[in-house]
Amino acid sequence: MARTAMAQETICALRRKIARIEGTLPERLAAPDEGDGLVLRRGISATRQAAASAFLETGVSGLDAALAGGLPRAALTEIHGKETRDAGAAAGFVLALVALLRKSGSQGRNAVCWIGTMDLFREAGCPYAPGLEKLFGLSPDNLLFSPVEHLADALWVAEEAARLKDFSAVILELRGNPARLDLTATRRLHRRAQEIGRPVFLLREAALAEPTAAPVRLQVSAAPASPRSTLAGPLEDAIGHPAFTVVIGKSRTALPGQFVLEWNSDAFTFHEIRPARSRALVPASGHRPHLPATGGAIVALRPAGKVSAPSDQPPRKERPAHRRSRRAS
Incomplete structure (x- = not known):
């Protein structure tokens, strides 16, 4: 004791x-009593x-419960695209979160700052203004797009943008696992987000998970879209709303989870779906009988016919005497 x-x-x-x-x-380990107790x-x-x-709810009860209320508003949040082909899905998911943030109200601030390196935008492409406005309600007048040449410049611009209260969110998009993006750099971004009370989204493309100061890390990839439906029924060969596969890699609750979310660009809401062609995994039977034991010893069988010597070998009788087996006298 x-x-x-x-x-x-x-x-x-x-x-x-x-x-x-x-x-x-x-943090307080025990839950507070009933009432308006102090929550630390x-x-x-x-x-x-x-x-x-203080948390941004995604609208999906399972995901919000696994994240203990949603994504923190005043914090650094990591969104990972495991491969280069997931760049569009990861960026779309971050923009959907920004749309939820602007919809919930950011004290009248609707501008968004998007920062990234030129090599990344040359590989993944630059933002498309008509698509941003149609799918996420983000007009070009409310978007400050800042492409830079070097990683050090991108980190500096992100820190300075996180200080400003005119932005509802800051997006920093980087590629891979650069050495300069270490624990110290992410801690500075997280601290800026806490001071100003605005989220900073660290969008990482083709990156592996590594220690950072972000309390939440989500891995995002594209998911099959549901068929587009009308009053007459589903339309054949029609693509529905964008869908994302979201995997919780790191959170305050340390609860794992995988969700397939569909983004409704008309209502600016998420809802969980199950793709039409998906199938549930069948668990292995727990009462299956064991495999039968081996029947016996394994023995070598002699060939049925007489095997003739290869053409390049002389018969046994014509072989030299010293190669023949000798009998002990």
């Missing part, structure tokens, strides 16, 4: 020291009502 108490005291002391360095309050989260100190408004 004494060792357990000492271990808990050591953990609490370390948590207080980390909170003092980061300028935040330590990482970097957030508020009542229940204010704590609920």
Whole structure:
């Protein structure tokens, strides 16, 4: 018991020291009592009502529950595209989150800053203004597109943009796993988002998961779209609304999950779907009988007929005497 108490005291002391360095309050392990009790989260100190408004709900109950209320509004959030071909899906998912953010109200601020390196935009393509306005309600007048040549310039622009209150969100799109994008750089972006109270989305293309300061990491790829339906029924060979496969790679709750979400560009909402051609995996039977044991020993069988010597070998009688088997006298 004494060792357990000492271990808990050591953990609490370390948590207080980390909170003092980061300028935040330590998390509360136990849930508060009923009522408007004080809720302590990482970097957030508020009542229940204010704590609920600190998260951006996606509208999908399963995903929001796995993320303990949704995506944090004042934080750095990572959106990963595992391969280059997932660049469009990952960017579309981030823009859908921005549309949800602007729909929920960002104190009248609707401008978005999108930053990235030129090599990435040459590979994945630049934003298409008519598509952004039609699918996500983002007009060109509210988009500040900032392509730069070097990674250091992109990080600097992202930090400066995160300081401004005129943007409802900042998108930083990078490719791969550059060494300059380390824990220190992501901690600076996360700190800027906390200070200004706006989200910073780190959109990473063809990147592997690595330690960062972002409390949430989602891996996004394209999913089969559902058939477009009308009052007369589904239309053959018609593509429906965009769909995304979202996998939780990192979150505050550490709960895994995979969801297929469809984006309704008319209502600006997400809802979970199951693709028409998908099938549930059938688990292996737990009461299946074991394989039968081996019938016996494995023996070599002699050929039925007499095997003749190869053409390039002389008969046994004509072989030299020293190659013949000798009998002990």
